[in-house]
Amino acid sequence: MATQTKIPEWVFQCLDQYGNxxxxxxxxxxFGKDKLLSALEKMGYPCDLEVLSDQKDKSAYPKDGTYILVSKNRQELIVEDE
Incomplete structure (x- = not known):
């Protein structure tokens, strides 16, 4: 997983454990937002991306932003734990 186009393993571990x-x-x-989401979906991790930032920064990738992947399978993870 050392190549430039690979998503780090810890991302998958977080998605598996927490659903985000x-x-x-x-x-x-x-990766770019769309390519990242597409790559994750192809690997069995369909997600939405939430970018939380100061409203003053209107750029596509705000420097002060918090970038959170939220698994679309999260509800399934919650149900399995019950």
Whole structure:
């Protein structure tokens, strides 16, 4: 998983364990939002991306933003735990 186009293993571990992952700006910007989401979906991790930031920063990748991947399978994870 050392190549430039690979998603770090810890992202998958967070998604498996918590159903979400604060993946950060660097990973999101490196892949691009759409490509990141597409790659995750192809790997069996369909997600939405939430970017929380100061309303003043209107850029596609705000520097102060918090980038959170939220698994679309999260409800299934919650039901399995019950």
């Amino acid at each position: 992952c604060a993946c950060g700006r660097a990973i999101t910007k490196k």
